Amino acid sequence: xxxxxxxxxxxxxxxxxxxxxxxxxxxxxxxxxxxxxxxxxxxxxxxxxxxxxxxxxxxxxxxxxxxxxxxxxxxxxxxxxxxxxxxxxxxxxxxxxxxxxxxxxxxxxxxxxxxxxxxxxxxxxxxxxxxxxxxxxxxxxxxxxxxxxxxxxxxxxxxxxxxxxxxxxxxxxxxxxxxxxxxxxxxxxxxxxxxxxxxxxxxxxxxxxxxxxxxxxxxxxxxxxxxxxxxxxxxxxxxxxxxxxxxxxxxxxxxxxxxxxxxxxxxxxxxxxxxxxxxxxxxxxxxxxxxxxxxxxxxxxxxxxxxxxxxxxxxxxxxxxxxxxxxxxxxxxxxxxxxxxxxxxxxxxxxxxxxxxxxxxxxxxxxxxxxxxxxxxxxxxxxxxxxxxxxxxxxxxxxxxxxxxxxxxxxxxxxxxxxxxxxxxxxxxxxxxxxxxxxxxxxxxxxxxxxxxxxxxxxxxxxxxxxxxxxxxxxxxxxxxxxxx
Amino acid sequence: xxxxxxxxxxxxxxxxxxxxxxxxxxxxxxxxxxxxxxxxxxxxxxxxxxxxxxxxxxxxxxxxxxxxxxxxxxxxxxxxxxxxxxxxxxxxxxxxxxxxxxxxxxxxxxxxxxxxxxxxxxxxxxxxxxxxxxxxxxxxxxxxxxxxxxxxxxxxxxxxxxxxxxxxxxxxxxxxxxxxxxxxxxxxx
Numbered sequence: 001x002x003x004x005x006x007x008x009x010x011x012x013x014x015x016x017x018x019x020x021x022x023x024x025x026x027x028x029x030x031x032x033x034x035x036x037x038x039x040x041x042x043x044x045x046x047x048x049x050x051x052x053x054x055x056x057x058x059x060x061x062x063x064x065x066x067x068x069x070x071x072x073x074x075x076x077x078x079x080x081x082x083x084x085x086x087x088x089x090x091x092x093x094x095x096x097x098x099x100x101x102x103x104x105x106x107x108x109x110x111x112x113x114x115x116x117x118x119x120x121x122x123x124x125x126x127x128x129x130x131x132x133x134x135x136x137x138x139x140x141x142x143x144x145x146x147x148x149x150x151x152x153x154x155x156x157x158x159x160x161x162x163x164x165x166x167x168x169x170x171x172x173x174x175x176x177x178x179x180x181x182x183x184x185x186x187x188x189x190x191x192x193x194x195x196x197x198x199x200x201x202x203x204x205x206x207x208x209x210x211x212x213x214x215x216x217x218x219x220x221x222x223x224x225x226x227x228x229x230x231x232x233x234x235x236x237x238x239x240x241x242x243x244x245x246x247x248x249x250x251x252x253x254x255x256x257x258x259x260x261x262x263x264x265x266x267x268x269x270x271x272x273x274x275x276x277x278x279x280x281x282x283x284x285x286x287x288x289x290x291x292x293x294x295x296x297x298x299x300x301x302x303x304x305x306x307x308x309x310x311x312x313x314x315x316x317x318x319x320x321x322x323x324x325x326x327x328x329x330x331x332x333x334x335x336x337x338x339x340x341x342x343x344x345x346x347x348x349x350x351x352x353x354x355x356x357x358x359x360x361x362x363x364x365x366x367x368x369x370x371x372x373x374x375x376x377x378x379x380x381x382x383x384x385x386x387x388x389x390x391x392x393x394x395x396x397x398x399x400x401x402x403x404x405x406x407x408x409x410x411x412x413x414x415x416x417x418x419x420x421x422x423x424x425x426x427x428x429x430x431x432x433x434x435x436x437x438x439x440x441x442x443x444x445x446x447x448x449x450x451x452x453x454x455x456x457x458x459x460x461x462x463x464x465x466x467x468x469x470x471x472x473x474x475x476x477x478x479x480x481x482x483x484x485x
Numbered sequence: 486x487x488x489x490x491x492x493x494x495x496x497x498x499x500x501x502x503x504x505x506x507x508x509x510x511x512x513x514x515x516x517x518x519x520x521x522x523x524x525x526x527x528x529x530x531x532x533x534x535x536x537x538x539x540x541x542x543x544x545x546x547x548x549x550x551x552x553x554x555x556x557x558x559x560x561x562x563x564x565x566x567x568x569x570x571x572x573x574x575x576x577x578x579x580x581x582x583x584x585x586x587x588x589x590x591x592x593x594x595x596x597x598x599x600x601x602x603x604x605x606x607x608x609x610x611x612x613x614x615x616x617x618x619x620x621x622x623x624x625x626x627x628x629x630x631x632x633x634x635x636x637x638x639x640x641x642x643x644x645x646x647x648x649x650x651x652x653x654x655x656x657x658x659x660x661x662x663x664x665x666x667x668x669x670x671x672x673x674x
Contacts, residue, residue, distance in 0.1 A: 015623060018604060018608075022514035025514070025517040033535050386528065
């Protein structure tokens with residue numbers, strides 16, 4: 001029966017259930033958005049919107065106001081200077097100056113014209129800002145001792161030191177010669193002072209930043225953004241630690257390139273001794289690793305592993321000493337040739353067979369040749385479907401193999417152990433490594449992995465490669481788990 | 486539109502990062518749920534959400550206050566998701582299929598026993614074409630002729646794909662009910 005109300009309608013039910021659905025996105029999404037926005041803003045996409053910023057308008061208005069006020073001060077300042085120069089010049093051209101009595105402070109105040117006030121003010125300003133040279137006081141002092149009054153033009157000289165004015169009469173007859181000389185000197189000083197002031201003002205124009213473009217002000221907006229929301233480009237960063245066990249097939253690929261000294265004496269043994277070959281044996285590696293995911297797909301990982309590499313060597317025959325019944329197979333004899341003379345291997349397995357008293361026995365006996373390495377791999381990985389339940393990683397990198405020891409079974413059944421201190425094997429040998437890994441997500445933190453690996457040494461494992469050569473390689477399948485932080 | 490939304494929009498138009506983050510904080514959850522509905526996994530949903538927000542910030546000037554902000558945001562997200570599906574070629578071959586709606590779903594149909602995450606998971610398990618058309622028709626409320634135009638398919642294909650989606654969902658719901666015996670299962674996805 002259809003629901004007449006429509007409440008139980010199929011679409012309505014779904015819409016009702018999911019229309020308001022909400023699921024918080026992971027933080028990496030915003031970090032990615034922010035990084036892309038930063039890239040866009042660095043490309044200048046925001047610049048055309050400068051006119052939308054109220055702050056910029058305030059800044060522009062402030063600069064404009066400063067310019068207007070500054071320009072007013074500047075032009076008014078230059079007017080006063082010009083007036084001073086004109087006044088002094090006129091006095092020099094023949095205005096009649098005469099002595100007059102010094103007026104009282106009250107009279108001085110009443111005699112000050114608007115122009116004088118301006119000059120008074122300017123004198124103070126100049127003194128305050130330190131633009132007035134020191135001789136201004138001298139000028140003022142001299143003027144004070146010879147008080148003048150320019151009654152016709154109404155021009156007075158500001159006595160800067162004491163805020164008082166001396167009036168000057170235009171009658172030169174009444175002026176003593178000392179006063180005229182003093183006035184001439186003073187004119188020169190004032191002229192030089194005017195030049196200094198003008199030059200100083202020009203040089204120190206506070207508005208030399210007039211050419212600051214409005215768009216430059218945009219810069220102050222940017223740090224605000226950066227400080228509040230520091231950009232993080234580490235959206236996919238993730239660390240993990242892992243543990244694994246790798247059954248492997250290890251082959252040292254050991255070759256006797258030329259007959260060792262004990263075998264070289266006889267034609268048969270000389271030929272037969274280089275015919276042996278290595279066979280891979282069942283080996284294993286215990287692996288620990290730490291990794292870092294640097295982007296959605298890419299990761300790097302480091303590790304420390306212990307490798308027990310077992311193998312067999314077959315062929316080459318062995319020597320039997322006729323005198324003391326000691327024997328040495330081709331590998332022992334070759335190793336003895338590489339070992340320093342002080343080494344017990346050298347004394348036992350080399351010199352005893354270097355004479356003609358030894359017999360070559362051409363028996364193809366399989367001897368075990370087992371290695372131990374400490375491995376430090378550094379690998380990069382590219383992961384497909386990184387966030388799915390099952391993901392796949394392609395790995396590639398380098399591996400430092402630190403030689404720990406080698407056990408070689410002698411013809412008589414005894415084990416000869418060679419260590420790094422015997423200086424036969426390289427203490428560290430580089431290998432290239434590659435692999436394919438399947439990751440299965442067990443939970444948000446745990447993953448199980450299955451890794452197929454191939455490793456191949458890129459240089460010989462022997463320090464001296466005159467007669468022996470080894471380029472170990474390995475195939476392995478590693479089973480592991482890893483924990484993400 | 487509330488006062489806060491107006492402020493947010495104004496801030497976003499000025500490319501103010503704080504406003505952009507606030508917009509993301511307010512609407513990110515709902516929009517992410519939409520992305521989850523249209524995609525097959527969280528990684529794809531995250532990519533779609535990221536692309537959608539970049540579009541939102543870049544095109545916020547075209548938003549007019551006469552329509553609800555959330556409606557506009559949802560339409561941007563849906564269009565971004567459809568573009569994503571096109572790129573993934575999930576919408577490449579949508580064929581007309583012969584499925585007739587049997588009307589079972591209208592009989593006292595209720596989703597009351599299911600959690601939102603369960604329902605999302607059911608939708609995501611649909612074949613891609615069915616999933617998209619179901620979302621557009623049942624949740625977003627588009628008509629079949631609009632869906633046909635949007636996806637470049639025939640109206641008949643839209644209808645038949647929707648019928649298939651509806652049938653599959655009904656089967657899944659019945660199965661879930663049978664297994665869960667009416668209890669609510671907290672399914673992680």
